[in-house]
Amino acid sequence: GQQVMQIPQYQHVQEGEDFTTYCNSSTTLSNIQWYKQRPGGHPVFLIQLVKSGEVKKQKRLTFQFGEAKKNSSLHITATQTTDVGTYFCAGNTGNQFYFGTGTSLTVIP
Amino acid sequence: NAGVTQTPKFQVLKTGQSMTLQCAQDMNHEYMSWYRQDPGMGLRLIHYSVGAGITDQGEVPNGYNVSRSTTEDFPLRLLSAAPSQTSVYFCASTKWGTGVTEAFFGQGTRLTVV
Numbered sequence: 001g002q003q004v005m006q007i008p009q010y011q012h013v014q015e016g017e018d019f020t021t022y023c024n025s026s027t028t029l030s031n032i033q034w035y036k037q038r039p040g041g042h043p044v045f046l047i048q049l050v051k052s053g054e055v056k057k058q059k060r061l062t063f064q065f066g067e068a069k070k071n072s073s074l075h076i077t078a079t080q081t082t083d084v085g086t087y088f089c090a091g092n093t094g095n096q097f098y099f100g101t102g103t104s105l106t107v108i109p
Numbered sequence: 110n111a112g113v114t115q116t117p118k119f120q121v122l123k124t125g126q127s128m129t130l131q132c133a134q135d136m137n138h139e140y141m142s143w144y145r146q147d148p149g150m151g152l153r154l155i156h157y158s159v160g161a162g163i164t165d166q167g168e169v170p171n172g173y174n175v176s177r178s179t180t181e182d183f184p185l186r187l188l189s190a191a192p193s194q195t196s197v198y199f200c201a202s203t204k205w206g207t208g209v210t211e212a213f214f215g216q217g218t219r220l221t222v223v
Contacts, residue, residue, distance in 0.1 A: 009149060031210060042199060042214040043152070088151060090212070095159055096167060097142060097203065097212065099152035 003027060006089060006100035014108050019076040021103035023089035030092055032065055032072045037102075038085045079107045111135050115200045115215025122190040122222045130185040130218050132200030140203040141183040142167070142212075143175065145196040152199065158183055190222045 003026045013019050023032070031050040035043040047056055049065035049072065056063045062075045072089055084107050089100040116131045134141065142157035154167030158177040172194060174186040187194060200215040 006151070033210060033212070035212070042217050043212070045211045048209050048211070092210070095165065096154060096157065098154065099144065101149065101151035
């Protein structure tokens with residue numbers, strides 16, 4: 001079954017509001033990556049986190065890796081319409097890369 | 110630099126037909142994989158390969174075969190299509206081993222089985 005779960009599955013926000021998606025793995029991950037998929041497109045790599053408790057920022061996006069390396073979060077400050085899409089986390093256990101179930105973000109102008 | 114080339118983009122099959130989805134990468138990555146994407150299910154791993162001549166099963170391998178005769182190519186074969194295989198399929202080539210782990214995806218194949 002699915003080893004990496006994300007919540008929420010869907011999120012609608014008004015433009016300017018903040019957004020957070022959470023990723024939880026059933027196993028400890030070596031590292032975690034985040035991807036964004038625009039509607040009708042393919043997933044595109046955003047960032048990788050490796051260290052326990054690591055926090056990285058990309059402009060309005062803040063990524064965090066949990067202390068136990070089993071969970072992660074992506075927070076977007078002051079969403080814009082360009083943030084629309086589905087956000088996936090991904091991690092590997094051995095040679096298998098598992099993607100989360102994804103969070104679909106809709107931004108209402 | 111083409112990255113990952115995946116064909117076809119769209120396909121309609123009748124139940125019982127077979128077909129091959131093509132995937133090629135020019136980044137010299139050892140790791141390649143196939144995923145299917147269904148609403149609410151995220152990306153589920155079908156098969157993967159850690160190098161030429163080596164393949165292994167992912168989460169949902171039934172009904173699919175793969176081979177990896179070269180580093181560049183990783184085709185996915187549907188043996189006898191079923192309506193449950195209606196999905197969007199993505200091939201990925203992953204830079205892995207040193208530094209950042211990053212998957213590069215093809216454009217996707219939207220498959221409908223009727």
